[in-house]
Amino acid sequence: MSSNFHIFKKDIEQALDVLRKGGTILYPTDTIWGIGCDATNPEAVEKVNQLKGRAKDKSLIILLDNDNKLSSYVREIPDVAYELIEYSDKPLTIIYSGAKNLSPNLIPPDGTIGIRIVKHDFCEELIHRFRKPIVSTSANLTNHPSPKNFSEIDEEIIKGVDYVVNYQQEDQQENSASTIIKLGPSGQFDLIRKS
DSSP states (O other): OOHHHHHHHHHHHHHHHHHHTTOOEEEOOSSSOEEEOBTTOHHHHHHHHHHHTOOTTSOOEEEESOGGGGGGTBSOOOHHHHHHHHHOSSOEEEEESSBOSSOGGGSOTTOOEEEEEOOOHHHHHHHHHHTSOEEEEESSOTTSOOOSSGGGSOHHHHHHSSEEOOTTTTOOOOOOOOEEEEEOTTSOEEEEEOO
16 A cells, blocks of 8 residues: 555545535645535635634635536526536536525525536545535635645645645646536536636
């Protein structure tokens, strides 16, 4: 067994424990490092907003490990969504109408929610075991640049979360945020952000 595998397993267990208790984590994703919490827990979502100094009316992205789970959190999913997820070669966040079963303070007045089906070993395992979606917002203070890797994360963020994942901290690869598209109920979509 490699030491990396032991770090991975220990991080999963610790992160799960914190998420189940309504805490916040700092963790690697398929894009940039994120601040995460239970996406169904209003107090946990509020902690994330406070840590970032973020306005309450700004929406947050959530991560799922499998597109089969989309229907648990979105009222109607246009068929094209599954094609976009399957054929996207880069991380893709889709904003859907009709969010449901999520913390009310995650959902803006228009009822939309940004969801990314994550393709990343740590996130997939964590979300699969947690059995709920996890918030993912860039690990930076509001109006500060997003960190391209762990070494660029502000000390205030590191000290402000309940658990910092060790896995992939040494990775110096420069990552960028996901592409975001907004998908209408009839399948029309608008590009919001290109990665």
